[in-house]
Each structure stands twice: as C-alpha cells, then as structure tokens.
Amino acid sequence: GKEIFENIHLPLLKSSRNFDRVTSFFSPKGFAKAIGEISDIWKSGGKIRMILSPQDSSVIYQALENIVGAEKKRLKLEESIELAIRNIKGTEPEILCALEEILINDLLQVAVIVPKSGQGLFHSKFSIYHIDDDSEYVKDIAPEVSKFVAVHGSFNETGMAYSENIEDASTHRSWVSSEWDVAKVFKMRWDELWNDLSSDSISVPMTDVF
Secondary structure, three states, X not given: OHHHHHHHHHHHHHOEEEEEEEEOOEOHHHHHHOHHHHHHXXXXXXXXXXXXXXXXXXXXXXXXHHHOOOOOOOOOHHHHHHHHHHHXXXXXXXXXXXXHHHHHOOOEEEEEEEEOOOOOOOOOOEEEEEEOOOOHHHOOOOOOOOOEEEEEEOOOEOXXXXXXXXXXXXXXXOOOXXXXXXXXXXXXXXXXXXXXXXXXXXXXXXXXXX
C-alpha cells in the first residue's frame, strides 16, 4: 500500500485538476495522508468526487447527516480549505468538522451505489485522475488528446490501504495507445455509475439519503 501511495497516488494527484474515486470503504486517514495535494486541486478550482458502498460506516456519513437540512454557516472557500487542512488530521470532532466544511462547499461530492438485485456488495475500487494540461506527464501530448489516468486495484480510500496493507494496482493512461482501451472502460464505468446509468446498480447522491 505504501508503494502505491508514494509512487502512484501522490504523483498523479499532484498532476491532476480533478480526481474521481470509486471505493468500497473510506476513512479520513486516507484522505489526510494526501491533504496537501488534495487542497492544491481545490485551490485551483478543481473538485473531488467519490462513489461509496452503503456498507461504509465511516465518519463521512455522520458529517453528511449533520449538514443535510442544517443552517450551518458557510465559510469563504479559502477559509474552508484551510480549516479542512488544519482539522483533517486531528481528533474525531475536528475530523468531523473538516468533512462538514468540505461537503458544504461541494469540494467533495459523494454518491452511494446500491446493487439493483441480490445480496451482494458494491465492492468496486478504481480511480480516475484528470491530468492537468501543464503536467510533465503530458507536456508533449496534443491539446485535443484526452488526458486522464485510470488506476484499478485492490485498495480502498483508507489510511491502511495507503500504508500497511498489501495491495495491488495497475495504471492505464488515456494518451498511450496501448493503454487507451482499458483506460476508456474505467472512464465509461465511472460516468455510468455517477450518472445513474448503470444496468446493475442505482446511484444515490448523498444529499438524498437522509
């Protein structure tokens, strides 16, 4: 997990303008490990979207429940980002406060995926990193060429997945002809899950859950 975090996740986040994540389970510790890179995406006007399993039991559900229908004062965007950076590695109440700010300002958009039939779990895990045109990764690539990296593997968006766990990952760059077909499959899968177009599942925006 540590190698995936240091050699794949962080370098790609640093080069991304937006980040899309499908994960069965989420923990703030995974988010906190990359908060510097994540906050840079926010500061440049980018967004992070995440698809979760309903079996996830992390503090993010409490944060979402707290803000839905609440009259919580919205901070300026810059203040909200700074609060998130400061609190995401703190105590549980501080982490909860950080997540609330992130969600209120739409910096993190969340949907839950529910299988349409059977007793199985939504257990998918992959990421789409939307690479900035100014990144060294794509400096010689024509402007009209699609620039994203699909990463597929065993790891969830958790602290353990990015540290002590033994995990696997494969990367697929959209601008490399030999990798395009697989990259496109994951990008299309993300789009159908997020937009509730999948034949095997239902996508529920988290603000509709409570």
